Amino acid sequence: MTFLGVDLGTSGVRLLLVDEDSQPIGAAERAYHAAHPHPGWSEQNPADWIAALEEAIAELRDNYPQFSALRGIGVAGHMHGATLLNDAGRPLRPCILWNDTRSHTEAARLDAKDQVRAISGNIVFPGFTAPKLEWVHEHEPEIYAKTAKVLLPAAYLNFYLTGDYVADMSDSAGTSWLDVGRRTWSDTLLDAGNMRRDQMPRLVEGTEEAGRLRPALLDAWGLTGPVSIAGGAGDNAAAACGIGAQDEGQGFVSLGTSGVLLASRAGYHPAPETALHTFCHTIPGRWYQMGVMLSATDSLNWLARITGQNPIELTTELGQNLQKPGSVRYLPYLSGERTPHNDAEIRGSFTGLSTETGRSDLTRAVLEGVAFGLRDSFEALVATNAKFDQLIAIGGGSASRYWIELIATILGVPLSLPISGEFGAALGAARLGMTAATGAAPDSIMTIPEVRETIEPDQALRQAFDDAYDKFRVSYPAIRSCQ
Structure with missing residues (x-):
């Protein structure tokens, strides 16, 4: 038997075919x-998304005979997206x-309405799904009136695969319509957002079978099935x-387009006032x-683009040894910020520039600013x-050993680097x-990967x-008052 993970990202889709031991067989990507x-x-x-998925499926089918033994598919998707269907x-x-x-x-x-934070366990962020539907309600009323279902991106792929409107708990927890503690749609939250329960997909746990691959896709992909x-x-x-x-005390730091510090919890411990996200895990009974x-x-990437370099060239200039904090400070708010500020309008800045400031000083400041932003989440x-x-470090930024040692030092926690490159959302799916x-x-099945190196904080x-x-920490209110 083989199994397929689909990682539906913001810039592309990645498919990973694995065997019964979670070992990679082959992968395909489309942008x-x-x-x-x-x-x-x-x-x-x-x-x-569908075109990219089908092209990637064709590549796997044509290049890996093991694809014909496919028995299970999991889809992971970028959260909060509002896909409106008639x-x-x-x-x-x-x-x-x-x-x-x-x-x-x-x-x-929405965030100011009674019981919204208490039931959802979270601040209503601008990126969440419920406020998007309120915006459509106000600005595109003809589309809103035709909306029969609202699906998150991963749930839309599930719909394509199964023909059923079905979504998992972890993704749905980011809508501001889910009672995250009770793991069910909340009529109170739906009413607050002018939505109906019949517009929501059926809910399942992430580990459950949501359905079977449609017969038309079984035929098109050359499979005998069944495929869960x-x-x-x-x-x-x-x-x-x-x-x-999946257990208390386990977590990771992800250095991707966004930065994430995640902690698995055995119980439900919402803290919306901190701007932390508290969501259902894919594992039943865990968050x-x-x-x-x-x-x-x-x-x-932004700094690399404006300096005509690539990120590896920029970080290589810093050398191998962690340096003390630089004199230039960078606030990493190019697109606003979630934790801890919940501020969609704040923008980034450099301070402490002088005639002696060079490119490597700006690079140091960017790496430190991102690390300090992660420290905000760590403290919350x-x-x-x-x-x-300890934490496991994943994401493209984890390729920079300098950056990982910097983050470990600023958090005061060892960071472990997995030995294999296959350990992210596609493998999880x-x-x-x-x-x-x-x-x-x-x-x-959800086992911890073998670690190739653990980077300790620099105590000195x-x-x-x-x-x-x-x-x-004191820079945020100062810069906010100027913008």
């Missing part, structure tokens, strides 16, 4: 783009993505499955909390009694497909970075 028709807007055509299941408009901030006014209005489709997951919950973070910063490697998690003996198809216990520089973090 697509987001549209930005107005400042702060970010949209994608769901048809582009009563025939056709998209009414482009999907409004997680990093779209047009609905900040509607988000603030798992409930799936939001991208970060799937990444937690990929690195085996996770995470702090999210919107511009992590995005900050380094610690305040909820989350404990970390494949493991969900395996669980759904075989009925095996999640604990037996801890105090210097603690002092620099204190200065970073």
Whole structure:
């Protein structure tokens, strides 16, 4: 038997075919783009997801004979996107993505309503799904009136695969319509957002079988079946499955476009006042909390673009040894910020520039600014009694050893690097497909990867970075008052 993980990302889809031991057999990727028709807007055509998926499936089918033994599929997707469908299941408009901030006014209005935070366990962020529908209600009433179902991106792929409207708990927890503690749609939250229960998909746990692959796709893909489709997951919950973070004390740091610090929790411990996200895990009866910063490697990519370098060239200039905090300070708010500020309008800045400032000083400042932003999330998690003996580092930014040692020092926690490159959302999704198809216990499948190196904090520089973090924390109100 083989199993397929689908990681539906913002910039492309990645498919990973694995065997019964979660070992990779083959992978395929296809890219697509987001549209930005107005400042702060970010949209994608769901048809582009399907086209990319089908092209990647064809590549796997043609290159790996093991594809014919496929028995389970799991889909992980970028969270919060609003895919509006009519009563025939056709998209009414482009999907409004997680990093779209047009609905900040509607988000603030929903967030102020009675019981919304208490039931959802979270602040209503502008990127969440509920305020997007409020925006459509107000600005595109003819589309709103035709909306029969609202699906998240991963749930839309599940619909394509199964023909059923079904979504998992972890992804649905980011809508502001789910009672996250009770793991069910909330009529109170739906009423607050002018939505109906019949517009919601059926809910399942991420490890459950959500349905079977449609006969038409079985034929088209050359499969005999049956092929189980798992409930799936939001991208970060799937990444937690990929690195085996399912128990209290386990977690990861992800340095992707956004920066994520995630902690698995055995119980439900919401702390919306901290701007932490408290969501259902893919594992029944478990939750996770995470702090999210919107511009992590995005900050380094931006600096690389304007300096005519690539990120590897920039970080290589810093050398191998961690340096003390630089004199230039960077606030990593290129696209606003979630944890801890919940501020869609704040923007980034450099301070401390002088005639002696060079490119490497700016690079150091960017890496430190992102690390300090992650420290904000770390402090918020610690305040909820989350404990970390160590964290696993994943994402493209983890290729920079300098950056990983910097983050370990600023957090005061060892960071472990997996020995294999296959440990993220695609692997987690494949493991969900395996669980759904075989009925095996999640604990037996969601295992921790072998570690190739654990990077310890530099104790000699801890105090210097603690002092620099204190200065970073007071920079936000100062810069906010100027914007």
